[in-house]
Amino acid sequence: xxxxxxxxxxxxxxxxxxxxxxxxxxxxxxxxxxxxxxxxxxxxxxxxxxxxxxxxxxxxxxxxxxxxxxxxxxxxxxxxxxxxxxxxxxxxxxxxxxxxxxxxxxxxxxxxxxxxxxxxxxxxxxxxxxxxxxxxxxxxxxxxxxxxxxxxxxxxxxxxxxxxxxxxxxxxxxxxxxxxxxxxxxxxxxxxxxxxxxxxxxxxxxxxxxxxxxxxxxxxxxxxxxxxxxxxxxxxxxxxxxxxxxxxxxxxxxxxxxxxxxxxxxxxxxxxxxxxxxxxxxxxxxxxxxxxxxxxxxxxxxxxxxxxxxxxxxxxxxxxxxxxxxxxxxxxxxxxxxxxxxxxxxxxxxxxxxxxxx
Amino acid sequence: xxxxxxxxxxxxxxxxxxxxxxxxxxxxxxxxxxxxxxxxxxxxxxxxxxxxxxxxxxxxxxxxxxxxxxxxxxxxxxxxxxxxxxxxxxxxxxx
Ligand SMILES: [Zn+2]
Numbered sequence: 293x294x295x296x297x298x299x300x301x302x303x304x305x306x307x308x309x310x311x312x313x314x315x316x317x318x319x320x321x322x323x324x325x326x327x328x329x330x331x332x333x334x335x336x337x338x339x340x341x342x343x344x345x346x347x348x349x350x351x352x353x354x355x356x357x358x359x360x361x362x363x364x365x366x367x368x369x370x371x372x373x374x375x376x377x378x379x380x381x382x383x384x385x386x387x388x389x390x391x392x393x394x395x396x397x398x399x400x401x402x403x404x405x406x407x408x409x410x411x412x413x414x415x416x417x418x419x420x421x422x423x424x425x426x427x428x429x430x431x432x433x434x435x436x437x438x439x440x441x442x443x444x445x446x447x448x449x450x451x452x453x454x455x456x457x458x459x460x461x462x463x464x465x466x467x468x469x470x471x472x473x474x475x476x477x478x479x480x481x482x483x484x485x486x487x488x489x490x491x492x493x494x495x496x497x498x499x500x501x502x503x504x505x506x507x508x509x510x511x512x513x514x515x516x517x518x519x520x521x522x523x524x525x526x527x528x529x530x531x532x533x534x535x536x537x538x539x540x541x542x543x544x545x546x547x548x549x550x551x552x553x554x555x556x557x558x559x560x561x562x563x564x565x566x567x568x569x570x571x572x573x574x575x576x577x578x579x580x581x582x583x584x585x586x587x588x589x590x591x592x593x594x595x596x597x598x599x600x601x602x603x604x605x606x607x608x609x610x611x612x613x614x615x616x617x618x619x620x621x622x623x624x625x626x627x628x629x630x631x632x633x634x635x636x637x638x639x640x641x642x643x644x645x646x647x648x649x650x
Numbered sequence: 651x652x653x654x655x656x657x658x659x660x661x662x663x664x665x666x667x668x669x670x671x672x673x674x675x676x677x678x679x680x681x682x683x684x685x686x687x688x689x690x691x692x693x694x695x696x697x698x699x700x701x702x703x704x705x706x707x708x709x710x711x712x713x714x715x716x717x718x719x720x721x722x723x724x725x726x727x728x729x730x731x732x733x734x735x736x737x738x739x740x741x742x743x744x745x
Contacts, residue, residue: 378739436743439667440660442708444732457666466661473707484707492707493663520662533662547666571663 364419367409368427371398374434374449381447382431397432397462401450404467404503405430411468411503412475415593416601421474428471432462441466443473456525457547465519468503472496479604487613489570494577498600501536502593512585512592518542536582539575555579557614557647576646577614584642588635595635599624618643618650651675652717652724653690655742659711667710673745682744689738690716692725703732712742 372382373395386393386402393399405428412418419425429447438451441461448470450461473496476482482492497519505515519542520533530543530551539553553575554560560576563569581600585592602624609616622639629635643650653673658665675683688694695714703709710731717724731739 376743378736378743380736435739437668438743439662440708440710442661442731444709454668457668458662461661469661470708496707548664549666565665566659566663569663571659571661 364413364417364425367406367420368425369402369405369409370427370429371402371405372429372431373398374431376433376436376452378435380431380434380444380449381429382434395432397450397452397460400462401430401432401448401467404462404464405448405471407464407507408468408471408499408503411499411506411593415506415597418475418601421471422478430467441470443470443477445477448474453523453525457528458523459525460523463520463523464507465497465500465504465521466523467500469496469500469519472499475499476604480608481610482612483610484567484570486568486570487573488611489567490573491577491612491614491617493570493574494581495600495604497534497536497574497578498581499597502597505591506593511590512588515592517582524548534571534575534578536578539579553578555646576648577617580618580642580646580648583645584635584639587638587642595629598628599635599639602628614648615650618648622650651687651690653686654715654717656713657710658713659709661708671742671745678745682741685741686745689741690714692716692718692727695725695727695729698729698733698735699727701733703730706730706732 367388369386369388370381370384371386371393372380373385373393374380374382385395385398393402409420409428412420420428431447431449432452434449434451437454439454439458441448441450448467450467450470451458453459453461473492476492476495482488482495484492500519501515501517504510508515516532517537518532518535521531523533524530524543528543528548529545530548532542534551534553535542539555540551542551542553544550552561552572554573555575556579557576561569561572563572566572581596585596588595599621603617603620606624607617607620612620621643622636625633625636625639640650651674653671653675655671655673657668657670660667673686675686678686695716711728712731712734713726713728715724715726734742
């Protein structure tokens, strides 16, 4: 909160509105409000710096409290139009603070990138994808009739779909999934093949779903647990690309085939396609995460999201197997919730139910 | 030259992400034919396969088969989308 000390020469709105709210306004307000919030935040930071110069922690607390990231505030979004060609990033059409571009895909990418930034910043204390405030660069209208979205190591890219198999890729769970690949990359990474690759996909799906649920305010039993809801073409028999609640049931179609995701280790798919089935076997940890959330109830982006985020930060094993990941989630849950706590017991039960002994 | 391209993978991890393509370079206008023949020469494709593609989450994979001479066996290679230069992807999309 603002200190009354700083109000004498401080914009009164910044004193009434705490920095947290200003960050929300900077993120979600209309361009004029967002501009005002950003300028107040800059001012507020200046004040904090000035205060810090006159303040020091008691010797016992130095090095104990986590260092607050002074830049954990606002996203720096840069949305480009690929103009249906493959070169990245394309023509810049909307920068941070700009009004709508008039290109619906670009404006959706902009708004959603803000919502995903907000999930990681406000719930897990992470400043952008790299934890150091990197710009959120995205290209929409990438290539022609392109049925895909991806993270290329530096930016997100979204096709428009061909209108038959896919109608769009601008959907929050998809956007959050791609951005989560960036977070994973900057958290030590998970090698993109076999079980570690399926974990990479799993973690991206988890934060894809959580971003969506948080925006909708959906608790576990209200949420649909779908990834890519509504992105399939109008003639395709399916609701989404993947289901975390019921892997293997998202679609069943003459053209697309049947959703191949298993939910139990007994159905683990050994294949060389798809980098060793990374988009297939992710169904197993996806379902364990869903079960854990369902046992726990409430908002999944809170305790379960925090446990998964901490696991990603702590695992330090790019070649982790499902079993390594499950063990690390239990360590994270014990650290955050207590060794004998209900979340730890329920988490162990969830992993057991999908055939992973922990 | 006959170029056949099957794509799979991508965000959906599905095999039918795009319909298979068959390009007969003889049926293309002269400038496009020249561009296609240069880009899809087996030697050029093998060189692209050396391009590193670290991580490459959600990228499409292209199984490419090139038949230069019907009397000889075709050349097949699978490349990640990240290994193909943008001009080549535009070329594929333009056909
Ligand atoms: Zn992915």
